[in-house]
Amino acid sequence: MAWPRWGERAAAGKLALLPAGGVDDSHDTLVNKSEENDFEKKGTSDPVVYRLVRVEGDGTLVPATEDEVLQFDISFIMRSQLNFKKINIIAQENRLQSLDDSLSPPSECRVIHSQHSDKLLPEQGDNVTRQDNASTETTKSTVLNDSCSAEKDKADACSRPVCDTSTDPSVSGVNSSMPDFSILRGEVCLDDLTIRELQEAFRATFGRQTTVKDKIWLKRRITMGLTNSYDVPSSGCVIKDYKIVGKNAKKDISDMDERAKTGLRATSLVIYPGNEGDSPSSSYYQSEDQQDSSKRVKRVQIHNDEPQGNLLGEQCTNKRTRKPTKRYIEELSDIETHDSTAKISSPAKRPAHDEVLIKPRVTPFNEADSLGTIYPTRKDTLGGFSVHVPYVSRMRRGRPRKDFISFADKEPLVEPKGIQTAVEMILANDGDKGNHLREAPEVPLKVSSEKGHIEAVDSKGVRNLQAKVYSAVTKPKIKRGLTRKHHRAWTLCEVVKLVDGVARFGAGKWSEIRKLSFASYSYRTSVDLKDKWRNLIRATKTQLPAQKDGACPRKINPSIIPIPPSILLRVKELNELQLQGGGFTAPVKFSGQDSKVLQGKGSGFL
DNA sequence: GTTAGGG
DNA sequence: CCCTAAC
Numbered sequence: 001m002a003w004p005r006w007g008e009r010a011a012a013g014k015l016a017l018l019p020a021g022g023v024d025d026s027h028d029t030l031v032n033k034s035e036e037n038d039f040e041k042k043g044t045s046d047p048v049v050y051r052l053v054r055v056e057g058d059g060t061l062v063p064a065t066e067d068e069v070l071q072f073d074i075s076f077i078m079r080s081q082l083n084f085k086k087i088n089i090i091a092q093e094n095r096l097q098s099l100d101d102s103l104s105p106p107s108e109c110r111v112i113h114s115q116h117s118d119k120l121l122p123e124q125g126d127n128v129t130r131q132d133n134a135s136t137e138t139t140k141s142t143v144l145n146d147s148c149s150a151e152k153d154k155a156d157a158c159s160r161p162v163c164d165t166s167t168d169p170s171v172s173g174v175n176s177s178m179p180d181f182s183i184l185r186g187e188v189c190l191d192d193l194t195i196r197e198l199q200e201a202f203r204a205t206f207g208r209q210t211t212v213k214d215k216i217w218l219k220r221r222i223t224m225g226l227t228n229s230y231d232v233p234s235s236g237c238v239i240k241d242y243k244i245v246g247k248n249a250k251k252d253i254s255d256m257d258e259r260a261k262t263g264l265r266a267t268s269l270v271i272y273p274g275n276e277g278d279s280p281s282s283s284y285y286q287s288e289d290q291q292d293s294s295k296r297v298k299r300v301q302i303h304n305d306e307p308q309g310n311l312l313g314e315q316c317t318n319k320r321t322r323k324p325t326k327r328y329i330e331e332l333s334d335i336e337t338h339d340s341t342a343k344i345s346s347p348a349k350r351p352a353h354d355e356v357l358i359k360p361r362v363t364p365f366n367e368a369d370s371l372g373t374i375y376p377t378r379k380d381t382l383g384g385f386s387v388h389v390p391y392v393s394r395m396r397r398g399r400p401r402k403d404f405i406s407f408a409d410k411e412p413l414v415e416p417k418g419i420q421t422a423v424e425m426i427l428a429n430d431g432d433k434g435n436h437l438r439e440a441p442e443v444p445l446k447v448s449s450e451k452g453h454i455e456a457v458d459s460k461g462v463r464n465l466q467a468k469v470y471s472a473v474t475k476p477k478i479k480r481g482l483t484r485k486h487h488r489a490w491t492l493c494e495v496v497k498l499v500d501g502v503a504r505f506g507a508g509k510w511s512e513i514r515k516l517s518f519a520s521y522s523y524r525t526s527v528d529l530k531d532k533w534r535n536l537i538r539a540t541k542t543q544l545p546a547q548k549d550g551a552c553p554r555k556i557n558p559s560i561i562p563i564p565p566s567i568l569l570r571v572k573e574l575n576e577l578q579l580q581g582g583g584f585t586a587p588v589k590f591s592g593q594d595s596k597v598l599q600g601k602g603s604g605f606l
Numbered sequence: 607g608t609t610a611g612g613g
Numbered sequence: 614c615c616c617t618a619a620c
Contacts, residue, residue: 485614511608526608531614534611 191219198222488523490532495563497521498529499536499570507533507578533571539563540572
C-alpha cells in the first residue's frame with residue numbers, strides 16, 4: 001500500500017490527520033514521507049505524532065482549530081483501537097467520500113455529541129475486538145465537516161464544562177484566536193522562548209492548547225512535532241524548516257533512554273503505525289495507551305499533554321522490544337494510580353478505569369516471558385478480576401512440617417512439573433481401570449477428608465488456617481491416590497500375633513512388635529498395628545457386651561471377619577492392664593507369657 | 607522415625 | 614488405611 005498523502009488532496013473544509021512535520025504550504029510535498037514509508041515497510045513501532053489540519057479552500061493545510069482538535073480527539077480516541085494502517089485505509093475512503101460530499105451538500109454531521117458519547121461508554125471494551133466497526137465509525141469521525149457547525153457547537157457545549165483545560169484562562173489569552181504560526185517560521189530556537197511562547201508554539205504545532213508549564217517537555221514536544229522525530233534534544237536545539245539544526249541530541253537521547261526505564265506511560269495522542277497483532281509488545285503499549293486515553297477522554301478530560309504521560313509516549317517509541325515484567329506491571333499500576341488520581345477528580349470512575357487497565361496488562365504477560373518461554377498458568381482471582389498467574393506450588397510459608405520432608409522423599413515429585421506428570425499418569429492409569437479401588441473413593445474421600453479435617457480443626461481450634469489451606473490444596477492433589485496401600489484384611493493369624501506382641505512388648509511398642517512379630521508381614525507397618533489394636537479395643541467394647549447380653553455379634557458386623565471372643569477378651573484384658581499399669585509396660589514384657597497363658601486359659605484360645 | 611489420634 | 618501433630 002502506498003503511503004497516502006491524504007491530506008493534500010482533501011476537500012476544502014475537511015479535517016485531516018497529518019504527520020506533524022508534514023504541514024507545509026507546498027502541500028504536494030510531505031517532509032517526512034520517506035520516513036513514513038520506512039514505517040510502512042519495516043512495520044516499526046515508532047510512533048508518529050500527527051496533528052490535525054484543516055484543508056483550506058486553496059488547498060493549503062493549516063492546523064486545526066482548538067474546537068476541531070477537541071472534536072477530533074474525542075471521536076478519535078473514542079475509537080482509538082486503531083493502528084495507523086487502518087487510519088490510512090480510512091483516510092483513503094474519506095478522500096473518496098469527501099469528493100462525493102463536495103458535490104452535494106453535506107447531509108450528515110459526523111460529530112460525536114453527547115448522546116453518542118454516552119452510548120460509547122459501554123461499548124468501549126468491544127472496540128478491541130470490533131475493529132471493523134471501529135474502523136467504519138472512525139471513518140465518520142476522522143472527517144469533520146465544517147458545515148456542521150451547529151452540531152459541533154452542541155458537542156462543544158457538552159464537552160466544555162467538563163474539559164476545563166481547553167478553557168483554562170490561566171494558560172493564555174489566545175483561547176479562541178488562531179495560533180500564531182509565525183512563531184514557528186524560519187529558524188526557531190525554542191530555548192529562547194518563554195513558557196507562554198512555548199505553549200503558543202505548541203498550539204501552533206499541534207493545533208491545540210496545553211497547560212503544561214514544563215519548558216523542557218514543551219520544547220521536546222514541539223520539536224518532535226515539527227520534525228516528526230523522537231530523537232530530539234530537550235534543549236539547545238534550533239529548528240529550521242522542520243529539521244533539527246541544533247546539537248545536544250545525544251545527551252538527550254540517553255536521557256530519554258534513562259527515563260524509558262522508569263516506565264512512565266503515554267497518554268498523548270500518538271499513533272503507532274502498523275504492528276497491531278504482529279507485535280505484542282507494541283500492541284500492548286498501544287492498546288494500553290489508547291485505552292487509557294480513551295478512558296480519560298471519555299469523561300472529556302483532555303489532558304493529553306501532561307508531561308508525565310507523554311514522557312513514556314516518547315520513550316516507548318525507540319526501544320520497545322521488551323515486554324513489561326511483572327514487577328513493572330505492578331509498579332506501573334502504582335504510577336497509574338497516582339497518575340489518575342492526580343488528574344481524574346471523579347473517584348466514581350476509578351473502578352471502571354482500573355478494570356480496563358488490569359486486563360490487558362496482566363492477562364497476556366504471565367504466560368510468556370520476554371524470551372518467549374511459556375509458563376504454566378492457572379486462573380486466579382485478584383481483587384475480583386480473573387487473571388492468569390504462574391503455576392507454582394503453594395509452599396507453606398511457616399516452619400516446614402517435619403513430615404513434609406519424608407513426604408517429599410517418598411514422592412520425588414514435589415516440583416510442579418513432576419506433580420502434574422505423576423498425577424496425570426496415575427489418573428490415566430486409573431481411568432483405564434475405571435472405577436477401581438482407588439478411583440472410586442477418590443473424589444468423595446477427598447472431600448470428606450478435607451471436610452472432616454476442617455471440622456476437627458475447628459473443634460480443636462488449635463491448628464492454624466495455613467495448615468488447613470495447605471492440607472486442603474496441596475495434599476489431595478499430590479498425595480491422594482498415589483500411595484494408597486492395597487487393602488489387606490487382617491487375618492486371624494495376624495490378629496493373634498498382634499495380641500501376642502502387645503502382651504509381650506506392651507501397647508505402643510508398635511515398631512518393636514512389627515520387627516519381631518511381623519517380620520514376615522512387610523506390608524504391616526507400625527501404624528497398621530496401632531490402628532488394628534485400636535480397632536480391636538473398639539471391638540471389645542461393642543462386641544463383647546453384646547456377646548454377654550446374648551445378642552449375636554455377627555448381626556452387627558456381617559461383612560467383617562468375626563474376631564473370636566476369646567481374642568477379644570484377651571485384648572480387653574491387655575488393654576485394661578495397660579491402662580491400669582499406666583506407663584508401667586516393662587513388666588508386661590516378661591509377664592506377657594504368664595498373662596498370655598492365664599488369659600489364654602480364660603478365653604479358651606491358644 | 608515413631609507414636610497418638612482424628613478421619 | 615490416610616493424614617497429621619507431637620515427640
